[in-house]
Amino acid sequence: MKLRVYLSGEIHTDWRETIKQGVQEAGLDIEISAPNTCHEDSDDCGDKILGAETNNFWKDHKASKINGLRTRKLISDADIVVVRFGDKYKQWNAAFDAGYAAALGKSLIVMHGSDIVHPLKEVDAAAQAVCETPEQVVDILRYVMTNQLP
Template sequence: MKLSVYLSGEIHSNWRETIEAGVAKAGLEVTLTAPNTCHADSDDCGDRILGSEENNFWKDHKASKINGLRTRKLISDADIVVVRFGDKYKQWNAAFDAGYAAALGKSLIVMHGPEIVHPLKEVDAAAQAVCETPEQVVEILQYIMTNQLPA
């Protein structure tokens, strides 16, 4: 079995790398995709590609539309969408991605700490799995793909 997994959410920790290493160590045939996690490039792509804007609203508008092209394509192509919510910043983009994935009928794994269970209750309710760590994501993927519990 092969899976395509889109990794959405916070960009201020190494959770994606932890999942990537775990998937490799487990020998799983998983293709991992993600948004552009370089904050500056994500913010500046509209200005750099389509021309500079003096008003930050239009700068952000152009960048979000270009980034949205990538996000829509990768979520649409994914078998599973993992959405990570950190506790340091509000991640409206992650919530939007979770809702978009749910609307498309994508399988959804939500990852966050116990301190934000309440504000994410509706997002969690749409998910097929809710976990706290990247290692648990790898174990879920391993179970799905091998039909065996982790050692």
């Protein structure tokens, strides 16, 4: 069985690389996708593709629409969506991705620290698993694919 896993959420730590490495080391047949994690490219894609804007609202609007095309496609194609909430910034986009995945009936793994359980209680309630570390995500994926515990 091959799984397609989309990694959504905060972009300020290396959690995606930890999951990719763990999946590879475990020999799991998983195709991993993710949003564009380069702030500048994500913010500037509208300007660079459709032309520069002088008003930041329209610059952000164009970029979010183009990024949204990619995000919708990748979440729609995913078997499992992993959403990581970090502690540094409020990740409204991550919450939106979790809700979108839940609305599509996608299996959802939510990852965050224990200090933000309360504000994420509704997101957590929609998830099939809630964990705190990338290693736990890999263990969940290993169990799903091989029925083996760590």
